Each structure stands twice: as structure tokens, then as C-alpha cells.
Amino acid sequence: MSDNQPRLMEHEYDGIREYDNPTPGWWHMILWGTIVFGIFYTAIYHFSVFTPSIPTRWKAAQLASYGDFGNLDSDQATVLKFSIDEKGVAVGESIFKINCIACHASGGVGGTGPNLTDDHFLNVKVIDDLYEVISNGVVSNGMPAWGNRLSQTERVLLAAYVTQLRGNGSKGKAPEGEIIPAWPEPPAPEPADDAEDTEPVDDAPSE
Numbered sequence: 001m002s003d004n005q006p007r008l009m010e011h012e013y014d015g016i017r018e019y020d021n022p023t024p025g026w027w028h029m030i031l032w033g034t035i036v037f038g039i040f041y042t043a044i045y046h047f048s049v050f051t052p053s054i055p056t057r058w059k060a061a062q063l064a065s066y067g068d069f070g071n072l073d074s075d076q077a078t079v080l081k082f083s084i085d086e087k088g089v090a091v092g093e094s095i096f097k098i099n100c101i102a103c104h105a106s107g108g109v110g111g112t113g114p115n116l117t118d119d120h121f122l123n124v125k126v127i128d129d130l131y132e133v134i135s136n137g138v139v140s141n142g143m144p145a146w147g148n149r150l151s152q153t154e155r156v157l158l159a160a161y162v163t164q165l166r167g168n169g170s171k172g173k174a175p176e177g178e179i180i181p182a183w184p185e186p187p188a189p190e191p192a193d194d195a196e197d198t199e200p201v202d203d204a205p206s207e
């Protein structure tokens with residue numbers, strides 16, 4: 001515009017007049033641009049099959065990492081078996097890191113929650129109790145129940161991870177509870193794959 005004088009609008013109220021100062025064009029461009037972008041972004045980010053949400057991707061990554069485990073039984077034999085299984089412990093540790101270290105600290109050496117690396121336990125006497133406590137919690141004492149939040153397989157792998165923590169921590173929270181008997185010996189590692197399969201899968205499709 002050639003003249004820099006602001007224009008006055010026609011109307012006048014009680015002697016008060018108003019300059020004509022419209023918001024500039026670029027401002028409108030940004031406003032409408034963000035609205036249009038927002039519509040497409042919401043549609044694509046939240047509803048398109050090509051952009052799975054973060055929880056979906058996380059779940060998929062989790063499944064990829066322990067899909068091979070299938071659905072694990074929660075019995076002592078399974079917990080013991082995975083307590084010496086490298087991949088089982090690694091996955092158990094990653095689940096522990098996400099959900100448990102806020103209270104039990106990294107490596108389970110204890111914080112708000114008790115030290116899980118010593119021989120003293122408050123609610124645990126045998127291996128099976130680990131899965132029980134993890135699943136049902138000790139809610140009145142501040143240990144949440146994980147039965148509704150984590151799958152059975154995840155809780156079994158956590159129990160396995162906690163099993164092998166015992167004896168790990170020299171420096172941690174002071175022991176709480178009573179000394180409990182040592183865990184049973186873990187089973188001997190399974191023979192290599194080419195050995196005879198001792199555990200046939202019953203419901204495998206017959207060919």
C-alpha cells in the first residue's frame with residue numbers, strides 16, 4: 001500500500017472511531033493452513049491403517065520379541081526353566097524395567113518396594129508365590145496387582161526374572177521379612193533341537 005496512514009472505518013459510536021486494521025493475509029494463510037493440516041493429520045495419524053498408534057507398535061514390537069514364547073504356563077517348572085533362559089531373562093528384565101523399577105529399583109535391589117535380590121521375603125516362600133504376588137499384588141502394602149495389566153506370559157517371565165535376581169545384590173535395600181529356603185535347582189537345559197522331541201504338541205495340525 002502506498003499510504004501508510006491507517007484507514008478509519010465508517011462507523012462511530014459515542015465519538016469513538018475505529019481503525020481498519022484487518023489481520024494480514026499471511027496470518028489467515030497460517031490459520032487455515034493449520035486447520036486443514038490438522039484435519040488430515042488427525043485422520044491419518046489416528047485412523048489410517050498405515051500409521052499404527054504407538055501402543056499398537058509397542059505391542060507389535062513386544063510380540064516380535066517374545067512371540068516365540070507362546071502362552072506360558074505359570075507353574076514352577078516353567079518359571080524355573082525361563083529363569084536360566086537367556087532370552088526369557090532378557091525379556092523379563094525389559095518388562096521389569098518398564099513396570100517395576102519405580103519401586104524395586106533397577107536390578108530389583110529395592111526402593112519403596114523390598115529388595116528382591118536377597119534371601120529375605122515378605123510374601124514369598126516358594127517359587128509359585130512370585131507369580132501369585134505379581135499377579136494379585138499386596139495392594140494394602142503398596143504392591144500393585146498386575147493380573148489385569150500384564151499377560152500371563154509377561155507375568156511368568158517376570159517371575160522368572162525375579163527368580164534369578166536372588167543372590168545378585170550385594171548393595172541394596174536392607175532385607176525385609178524372613179529367610180526362605182533356596183529355590184529348587186532349575187531343570188537341565190533342553191537338549192539341542194536335533195535331539196528327539198520329548199514334548200509332542202498335542203493340538204498340532206496333522207498333515
Ligand code: HEC
Pocket residue numbers: 096099100101102103104112113114116120121122123124130133134138141142143144146158159162176177
Ligand atoms: C508402586 C510400587 C510398586 C511397584 C510399581 C511394584 N512393586 Fe512389587 N512390591 C511393592 C511393595 C511395597 C512390596 C512389599 C509388599 C509387602 O510389604 O507385603 C512389593 C513386593 C513385591 C514382591 C514380593 C517381595 C516379598 O518380599 O515378598 C515381588 C516378587 C514384587 N513386588 C515384584 C514386583 C514386580 C515384578 C513388579 C513389576 C511388575 C512390581 N513388583 C512392581 C511395591 C511395588
